[in-house]
Amino acid sequence: xxxxxxxxxxxxxxxxxxxxxxxxxxxxxxxxxxxxxxxxxxxxxxxxxxxxxxxxxxxxxxxxxxxxxxxxxxxxxxxxxxxxxxxxxxxxxx
Amino acid sequence: xxxxxxxxxxxxxxxxxxxxxxxxxxxxxxxxxxxxxxxxxxxxxxxxxxxxxxxxxxxxxxxxxxxxxxxxxxxxxxxxxxxxxxxxxxxxxxxxxxxxxxxxxxxxxxxxxxxxxxxxxxxxxxxxxxxxxxxxxxxxxxxxxxxxxxxxxxxxxxxxxxxxxxxxxxxxxxxxxxxxxxxxxxxxxxxxxxxxxxxxxxxxxxxxxxxxxxxxxxxxxxxxxxxxxxxxxxxxxxxxxxxxxxxxxxxxxxxxxxxxxxxxxxxxxxxxxxxxxxxxxxxxxxxxxxxxxxxxxxxxxxxxxxxxxxxxxxxxxxxxxxxxxxxxxxxxxxxxxxxxxxxxxxxxxxxxxxxxxxxxxxxxxxxxxxxxxxxxxxxxxxxxxxxxxxxxxxxxxxxxxxxxxxxxxxxxxxxxxxxxxxxxxxxxxxxxxxxxxxxxxxxxxxxxxxxxxxxxxxxxxxxxxxxxxxxxxxxxxxxxxxxxxxx
Ligand SMILES: Cc1ncc(C[n+]2csc(CCOP(=O)(O)OP(=O)(O)O)c2C)c(N)n1
Ligand code: SF4
Numbered sequence: 018x019x020x021x022x023x024x025x026x027x028x029x030x031x032x033x034x035x036x037x038x039x040x041x042x043x044x045x046x047x048x049x050x051x052x053x054x055x056x057x058x059x060x061x062x063x064x065x066x067x068x069x070x071x072x073x074x075x076x077x078x079x080x081x082x083x084x085x086x087x088x089x090x091x092x093x094x095x096x097x098x099x100x101x102x103x104x105x106x107x108x109x110x111x
Numbered sequence: 112x113x114x115x116x117x118x119x120x121x122x123x124x125x126x127x128x129x130x131x132x133x134x135x136x137x138x139x140x141x142x143x144x145x146x147x148x149x150x151x152x153x154x155x156x157x158x159x160x161x162x163x164x165x166x167x168x169x170x171x172x173x174x175x176x177x178x179x180x181x182x183x184x185x186x187x188x189x190x191x192x193x194x195x196x197x198x199x200x201x202x203x204x205x206x207x208x209x210x211x212x213x214x215x216x217x218x219x220x221x222x223x224x225x226x227x228x229x230x231x232x233x234x235x236x237x238x239x240x241x242x243x244x245x246x247x248x249x250x251x252x253x254x255x256x257x258x259x260x261x262x263x264x265x266x267x268x269x270x271x272x273x274x275x276x277x278x279x280x281x282x283x284x285x286x287x288x289x290x291x292x293x294x295x296x297x298x299x300x301x302x303x304x305x306x307x308x309x310x311x312x313x314x315x316x317x318x319x320x321x322x323x324x325x326x327x328x329x330x331x332x333x334x335x336x337x338x339x340x341x342x343x344x345x346x347x348x349x350x351x352x353x354x355x356x357x358x359x360x361x362x363x364x365x366x367x368x369x370x371x372x373x374x375x376x377x378x379x380x381x382x383x384x385x386x387x388x389x390x391x392x393x394x395x396x397x398x399x400x401x402x403x404x405x406x407x408x409x410x411x412x413x414x415x416x417x418x419x420x421x422x423x424x425x426x427x428x429x430x431x432x433x434x435x436x437x438x439x440x441x442x443x444x445x446x447x448x449x450x451x452x453x454x455x456x457x458x459x460x461x462x463x464x465x466x467x468x469x470x471x472x473x474x475x476x477x478x479x480x481x482x483x484x485x486x487x488x489x490x491x492x493x494x495x496x497x498x499x500x501x502x503x504x505x506x507x508x509x510x511x512x513x514x515x516x517x518x519x520x521x522x523x524x525x526x527x528x529x530x531x532x533x534x535x536x537x538x539x540x541x542x543x544x545x546x547x548x549x550x551x552x553x554x555x556x557x558x559x560x561x562x563x564x565x566x567x568x569x570x571x572x573x574x575x576x577x578x579x580x581x582x583x584x585x586x587x588x589x590x591x592x593x594x595x596x597x598x
Contacts, residue, residue: 027118033138038146038340038347044307059138061146076307078122079314082144082151084158084185085124093119 026073027090028066034086035063041077041087050077125158127167127186134184143181147347149304149337149354150179153246156314157215158186160321170213171205173198175227177219178253178339179246196227199234202241208383213324216243221251224260224284231286235330238295240377242320243332245286248339249358256342260284263361283361287334291367297329299368303336305355309364319371327376336362384474394418394479415470417553418478422463422495423487423508428542431568432485433464435546438564439556440468448476463491468553483552485545487528492516506548508541524548524592531588532581540581547585 028050035057041064042050049070052062064077064087073091081087131139144151161167171189174182175198183190189212193201202216216234223231223245234241250268251257258268258275261283265274275283287301298320302313313335320331336358338350345353384392419436423429430451437449450465465478483504486492492507493516499505501520505512508528512518526548532541550556561582569575 026121031140034140036141036146040147040347040351043348043351044310046307073121075122076311079155080152080304080307080310082146082148082155083141084128084151084155085140087122088120088124089122090118091121092117 024069024071024073025092026071026075027092028071028077029088029090030064030066031086031088032057032063032065033059034083035061036083036086037061037063038082039064040080040082044076044080046074046076047072125155125162127158127161127170127188128154129185129187132184134181142185144178145339145341147338147340147350148178149248149335149339150246152304152310153217153244153313153317153335153337154179154182154185156310156317157217157244157321159314160318161186161188161213163318164213164322164325166213166321166325169211170215171202171209173202173205173214173216175216175218175222176253177222177251179217179219180253182217196222196225197230198222198227199239199241199243200230202243203234203237203239206239206241207380210379210382213321214241215321215324216241218243218245219252220245220247220249220261220286221254221257221259224286228260228284232290232293235290235296235332236293238297238329238377240324240327240329241331242324243330244317244320245332245334246337247286247334247362248337248342249283250339250342252339252342261286261362263358285362287332287362287367290332295330296332296368297370297374298323298331298366299334300332300366301334301336301362301364303354303359303364304338305336305351305359309355312364323371323374327379328371328374329377334362336364381472392474394475394477417466417468417483418481419466419468419483419485419549420463420478420481420495420498421466421485421487422491423542424491425462426539427487428539429462429487430464432542432546432549433466435543435561435564435568436466436468436549436553438567439550439560442560442563443556445469446472448473450476450478463495468556483549485549487541487545489513496521504552506545506552508545522593524589526588526592528585531584535581535584536577540577543578543581544585544588547582547587548589549585550582551586551589 047070049067050064051067053065057063075089078087078089142151161170167188172186174180174192176195183192191201198216198218202214206214247261249261250259256268257270258280262268262275263283267274287299290296291299300316302316303309316333320333323331336354338354340347340350343350421429421433433449437447440447445468448467452463465476467473480498480500484495484499485506487508497517499521504522507525509525510527511525512523528541528544529538532538532544569578
C-alpha cells in the first residue's frame with residue numbers, strides 16, 4: 018500500500034495492555050492516535066492508530082505508562098538504513 | 112501489506128521488564144498502576160536507561176512503600192522491597208556490599224520526604240554512589256490521599272480538607288534544593304512529566320543519574336514531578352497539565368547540582384564478607400570442633416587471627432594487658448582491635464577486654480570464643496572458661512584450675528602470677544607476667560614491637576624496668592611448662 022510506505026512510522030497498540038488513559042493521543046504531534054469506540058474485555062476504550070500519518074517520532078511510546086502497550090515502528094529506507102533501536106530513544110530519538 | 116518487511120521495530124517494551132507480571136492471575140502484561148499514572152512513565156524511562164546502559168544483570172532496584180511498592184514485579188533485575196522510607200539506607204547497604212552492582216532507590220514523596228527524610232539526607236550527605244529516583248506526586252497516594260511534606264499550599268488532601276496551610280502543616284518541602292545544600296551529591300535535577308518536552312528531559316535525567324553510578328561518580332538524585340490522576344481527581348491529561356501549570360510553580364524544574372564533569376570516580380569500598388563468614392566474624396559460631404586437640408600435643412593458636420579475652424578485677428591491669436598486646440600487634444603491622452568492656456563496676460568488681468590480632472582487617476572487635484583466655488582471678492575464670500574454643504589456651508592466675516571449671520579440650524597454664532610478681536618487686540606486675548606467657552602463645556610478635564608498645568604505654572622508668580623483667584619471666588614460665596612444645 019503506497020500511503021503506508023510513505024509514512025516514516027507505524028504504530029501498534031496492544032488493546033489488552035492499553036488502559037485508555039489518552040496520554041498518547043495528547044502527545045502525538047500529527048494527531049494520528051484516537052480512542053476506539055468499542056471497549057476491550059477489561060472495560061477500557063483503548064488507543065488505536067488511525068492508520069496513516071505516523072512519523073515514527075516515538076513520543077507516544079515515551080508518555081505511555083504501560084511497558085508494552087505501544088510499539089513504534091520506523092520505515093527502513095536506503096538512506097536511513099537500520100532504524101534507531103529502543104535504547105537511542107532516551108538520548109536522541111524524541 | 113508490507114509492515115513486517117518495510118518497517119522495523121524502533122521502540123517496544125524494554126527488556127528490563129519481565130515479559131509477564133506474575134502478581135495477579137489476569138492481564139500479566141499490565142501494571143497495577145491507574146491509567147495515566149506517572150509511576151508507569153517513570154518505570155519505562157528507567158527500564159530504557161537500564162537497557163541502553165546494558166546493566167540489567169547487575170542492577171538492584173530498591174522498591175519503596177507506596178503505590179510503587181510492586182516495582183519488583185515489573186523490573187527483571189535484582190529486587191529488594193524496603194520498609195517505608197528506608198530505601199536509600201537499604202541501597203547504601205547493597206551498594207557497599209556489592210560495589211559492582213548498580214543500585215537504584217525508587218521512592219515516592221511520602222516515602223522519601225516524610226518517614227524517610229533522615230535516610231535520604233544522610234545517604235546524600237555521605238555521597239553514596241547510588242541513584243535515587245524520587246517520584247513526587249505531592250501526596251500519599253497509596254493510602255488514599257493524605258497530606259505529604261510536598262503537598263502544595265492550599266492543596267486539598269484527606270487530612271487537609273480545607274487545603275494545606277503553612278501555619279499548620281508547614282511549607283512544601285523542597286527536597287532537591289535541600290540536598291543541593293550538601294557538598295557530596297554529584298547530580299541533582301528536578302524534572303517533570305508535564306508535557307512531551309518535560310518527559311523527554313526526564314528520560315535524559317534518569318539515564319544520566321544511572322550512568323553516573325555506572326561510572327562510579329557518586330550520589331545522583333532525580334526528582335520527578337509526577338501526575339496522580341486518581342487522588343488528584345483529574346483525567347490523565349488534566350493531571351499532566353497540572354504538573355506543568357501548577358505544580359511546577361512551587362517546584363521549579365532544573366539542574367540543582369552538576370559536578371559530573373569534575374567528579375572523580377569514588378574509591379570502591381572493600382566488598383563485605385560473605386554470609387557464611389558472618390557468624391565467625393561476630394564470634395557467634397559454636398566453637399569449631401578441634402578433633403586433634405590433645406593436651407599432650409598442644410598447638411599454639413594461629414598468630415594470624417588471634418582472639419584473646421583478658422579478664423580480672425579492677426586494678427589488676429586487665430585493660431593494660433590487652434592494650435599492650437594490641438599495641439604490639441599494631442607496631443608489627445597487624446590489624447588489631449582492643450575492646451574494653453567497662454561494666455557499671457568500672458572501678459571495682461570485674462573488668463575484661465577483647466583483643467584481636469589478624470592479618471586481615473578485623474570485622475568485629477567482639478571476642479565471643481577466644482583462642483586465649485587470660486583469667487586474672489577465679490570469678491573471671493569461671494565466667495569465661497567455657498567460652499574458650501577447643502584447642503585454645505587458658506592462662507590462669509592461680510595454682511590450678513578448680514576441678515569444677517569447664518576447661519575440657521583446652522591447654523592450661525596455671526601459676527600464682529600475683530605471688531611471683533610480688534617476688535619480682537610488685538604484685539601489680541602480674542599482668543605483665545601473664546602477658547609474657549601470652550606472647551609465647553601468640554608466637555610471632557617481634558620483641559621490638561613488644562618493646563615499642565611498652566615504651567608507648569608505660570612512662571615511669573621504674574615500671575618499665577619491672578614490666579620488662581616480668582614479661583621475660585612470664586615467657587620463661589610458659590617455656591618451662593611446655594618445654595619443646597612451642598618451638
Ligand atoms: C511504617 C509505615 N508507616 C505507614 C505506612 C502507610 N503508608 C503506606 S504508603 C504510604 C505513603 C506513600 O506515599 P508516597 O511515598 O508519596 O507514594 P505514592 O503512593 O504517592 O506513590 C504510607 C504512609 C506503612 N506502610 N508503613
Ligand atoms: S493512585 Fe496515583 S500514584 Fe497510585 S497508581 Fe493511581 S495514579 Fe498512580
